[in-house]
Amino acid sequence: MGIPHFLAIPYPILGHMNPLLQFCHVLAKNHGCKITFLSSDEHFKKLKKAASSSGMESEMMRLVSLPDGVDPNDDRSDQGKVILTTRTTMVDMLPKLIEDVNGMDCDNKITCVIVTKNMGWALQVALNLGIKGALFWPASATALASFDSMQTLIHQGIIDSQNGLPTKEHKEIHLSSNLPKMDPSAMPWYCLDNTFFFLHMKQEIQTLNQAQWWLCNTTSHLEPGALSISPKVLPIGPLMADQTTSSSSSSLILKEDETCLEWLDQQQPRSVVYVSFGSMVSIKPNQFKELALGLDLLNKPFLWVVRNGINGCKNNNGNYGLYPDEFHGSKGKIVNWAPQKKVLNHPAIACFVSHCGWNSTIEGVYSGVPFLCWPFVSDQLMNKIYICDVWKVGIGFEKGLILREEIKKKVEMLLGDEGINERCLRLKEIVIKNKQEGQKNLNEFINWAKE
Numbered sequence: 405m406g407i408p409h410f411l412a413i414p415y416p417i418l419g420h421m422n423p424l425l426q427f428c429h430v431l432a433k434n435h436g437c438k439i440t441f442l443s444s445d446e447h448f449k450k451l452k453k454a455a456s457s458s459g460m461e462s463e464m465m466r467l468v469s470l471p472d473g474v475d476p477n478d479d480r481s482d483q484g485k486v487i488l489t490t491r492t493t494m495v496d497m498l499p500k501l502i503e504d505v506n507g508m509d510c511d512n513k514i515t516c517v518i519v520t521k522n523m524g525w526a527l528q529v530a531l532n533l534g535i536k537g538a539l540f541w542p543a544s545a546t547a548l549a550s551f552d553s554m555q556t557l558i559h560q561g562i563i564d565s566q567n568g569l570p571t572k573e574h575k576e577i578h579l580s581s582n583l584p585k586m587d588p589s590a591m592p593w594y595c596l597d598n599t600f601f602f603l604h605m606k607q608e609i610q611t612l613n614q615a616q617w618w619l620c621n622t623t624s625h626l627e628p629g630a631l632s633i634s635p636k637v638l639p640i641g642p643l644m645a646d647q648t649t650s651s652s653s654s655s656l657i658l659k660e661d662e663t664c665l666e667w668l669d670q671q672q673p674r675s676v677v678y679v680s681f682g683s684m685v686s687i688k689p690n691q692f693k694e695l696a697l698g699l700d701l702l703n704k705p706f707l708w709v710v711r712n713g714i715n716g717c718k719n720n721n722g723n724y725g726l727y728p729d730e731f732h733g734s735k736g737k738i739v740n741w742a743p744q745k746k747v748l749n750h751p752a753i754a755c756f757v758s759h760c761g762w763n764s765t766i767e768g769v770y771s772g773v774p775f776l777c778w779p780f781v782s783d784q785l786m787n788k789i790y791i792c793d794v795w796k797v798g799i800g801f802e803k804g805l806i807l808r809e810e811i812k813k814k815v816e817m818l819l820g821d822e823g824i825n826e827r828c829l830r831l832k833e834i835v836i837k838n839k840q841e842g843q844k845n846l847n848e849f850i851n852w853a854k855e
């Protein structure tokens with residue numbers, strides 16, 4: 405058995421590239437696997453520059469690229485378009501790329517491709533060439549299990565076959581006895597408000613079934629029900645947890661502002677409200693304003709990640725960040741992108757105001773911080789159910805415009821809840837212990853890839 409050589413093929417957006425990059429980093433650094441990481445041309449230059457200066461690109465990890473077919477004048481935020489053009493453009497080019505990579509590395513040819521969601525077509529290409537395939541799912545196992553249950557839900561007459569909306573008789577969806585009952589609006593396809601994604605995922609999940617494994621950054625303790633629904637799911641989490649002290653690979657694409665760590669050093673223990681909404685969410689200007697003024701109302705320091713483009717509009721200078729005139733921000737620190745894992749593990753952090761993206765969820769749980777959940781789309785609503793109702797390590801906002809006074813009230817409520825704080829610490833201990841199980845499963849996966 406030689407060294408496994410993985411070709412990683414993420415859907416070309418940050419929310420998929422970041423976690424897959426981090427996973428590949430673990431495979432190369434901790435397990436001696438060889439990685440070829442396929443980026444779209446769009447991200448390649450930036451990634452290449454950052455990877456070589458950080459030392460991430462090495463003999464064990466190489467970056468390659470293909471075009472995603474999106475016209476430079478087209479709107480890249482139109483995911484429906486990007487999904488289609490990526491597939492139609494890359495599908496014909498991938499066999500040649502694999503041939504070239506193998507030609508350069510005759511003794512260590514690609515043994516397995518690892519794709520993320522929307523890139524299932526690449527599994528078929530790989531299988532045609534006799535190469536194994538696996539899925540790295542960049543969200544919760546429950547979200548994956550619900551996509552996997554779509555056909556069953558349709559056959560049982562629970563959801564409509566064309567748009568995924570619930571049929572009248574069914575008020576709640578209960579995928580299995582050990583999964584929480586969910587309002588249909590918490591299904592990951594529901595809030596996308598677009599039948600395209602529902603129909604796309606109906607097909608995509610079948611394509612993804614060609615993968616031997618569905619790797620999820622989760623643990624059997626966190627989501628036991630999801631694992632029982634979809635036997636292909638292999639919990640390999642909590643992943644990347646030991647990277648809190650080393651340079652994080654998520655910084656390859658967005659530069660982390662480390663000055664917030666020095667600022668945190670100057671704050672009282674458990675005093676800072678950390679606010680971050682991941683790499684994709686955009687906030688409407690009126691909600692952005694309420695949030696800014698809500699943070700001003702707090703009697704607490706805050707660290708707020710205001711990513712370029714988070715409020716979806718530019719001001720007259722071409723800059724992002726439309727702070728209202730009344731906003732002081734004097735008690736806070738604002739950064740464009742934070743070293744989030746280090747931040748969450750800093751003793752000054754009191755709570756995490758989060759959009760409940762899965763990576764943030766796992767990182768917050770691993771750090772033992774209480775959550776104030778503010779989900780926007782997709783699987784985030786489901787993750788909120790886990791945080792608030794299953795693990796009981798946070799409270800949340802309901803849908804709609806959240807006013808500044810409510811932000812203040814909920815932060816105070818959260819910080820005053822000793823029960824939540826105790827449960828956070830208990831869950832953290834359990835999830836740290838789960839690392840052994842994740843490690844065992846990861847070894848099983850690597851051994852399979854070697855065969």
Ligand code: UDX
Nearest residue numbers: 419542543654682683684709741742744761762763764
């Ligand atoms: C996307 C979807 O939005 C989410 O619903 C799904 O669960 C995963 O894919 P994203 O929005 O980026 O993800 O959120 P999340 O999964 O939380 O990932 C964000 C990542 O960026 C985390 O690993 C976090 O540590 C990192 N991050 C975030 C930083 O490093 N710095 C920051 O300032 C903010």
